[in-house]
Amino acid sequence: MEKITINLLPPEVNLAQKQGQKFYKIRVLSIAVMVILTFLSSTVFALRILQSQNLTLAREKFEQAQGKVSELKDQEAKLQVLKSRVTNIRQIKSNPSKQSQLFNLISAIIPPSIIVNSFGADRAGNVNLSAITADYLSLDLFLRDLVDPQINEGKIGAVDIENLSRGRDGVYRTNLKIK
């Protein structure tokens, strides 16, 4: 059997009761928020205090390490100088003189019957060679060797015969431009 409930209180009391309940809820919620925020603030403060101690320790340790390195500053400077020198020297040595290389190459392949009157290698690596020979075949062989990539090791790109003449004495005179 269902119970029948009848509210006999006046409506303004009812309203006041409802408002009271609502206010109670708001108060509880507000207090909870304030408590949480206060707890959070205290926690953050506590963490900051701990952190400041760690920060001081870390700073001290860093300063100690800096001191140690400062004591060895001379060593470090020497090492830097050494490294920069070695790097620079190795860089220079890794590009040997093209002029010397061409001189050595031509000296190595020139037949004995060819006499070089003059040899000139300019800054750009262009070579002017003036030579004489009584043996045309040697000259021919020399010219072939100069342009052969397997023999010239890729150091010679082109050979221009600027002048080739044969005198009454039977001697061939030639001027070559080697690039």
Added chain:
Amino acid sequence: MNILPLINFYQKYKLIVFPLLVAFSSVILIVFVIFPQIKNYLLDNKTILNLSQGSYLLEVKAQDLSGFDQDELSKKVSLSLLSLPVDKELPQIIGALQNIVLKNGFTLVSFQVAILPQTAQAVPDFTTKLELSGPSALMPQLLSGIEDSVRVMKVSGIEITTARASGVSQVSLSVDIFYAPLPSSLGDLDAPLPKLTEKDEEFLTNLEVNFPSQAVAAQPSFVSKGKVNPFE
């Protein structure tokens, strides 16, 4: 001061005023206390991390540096500075070139230095022009003597004219001599420690092996200084 109207106002609107006051206090607490503290906490955490990393790197650096033999390092630095000096060191160059020329059977006729305006290049240089005379058969040795010299130099031009009758060659050589100023910053605490690679060590050993015979000769000879009458 009559606070009764205020109490009445609060009683009437307490459902709005109370939460508003709490919200305002919360915002104040968050904006002026919690947020700045958390922000500073995170920043300081980063600082601690950086300091710890810095300390570790500095400790390692100090350990590495103390591991070097000081005498050996000084010796290598002197050697490298002799090979690639900070300045032109002309007296040393004249001595070194003269020695190389004589050693390879040539005679030094004249010596000229051309210091041209520097172009932008990693290692600065200046050019010396040597007029020599000697047997052309010894040219390869002369060239390798220059290229392999302790002082870093490179042949940049060759002119050879041979007199057929005498077999003596007149040689004009252009030689680029290198030097390099010191690095602008030396011994910076934050700079990482340069490492010498195996190839660097090998190169230094080779340099050291060639050092005694050439370097002694490369040093300028010391003669008595001064003259009683400079016009004589």
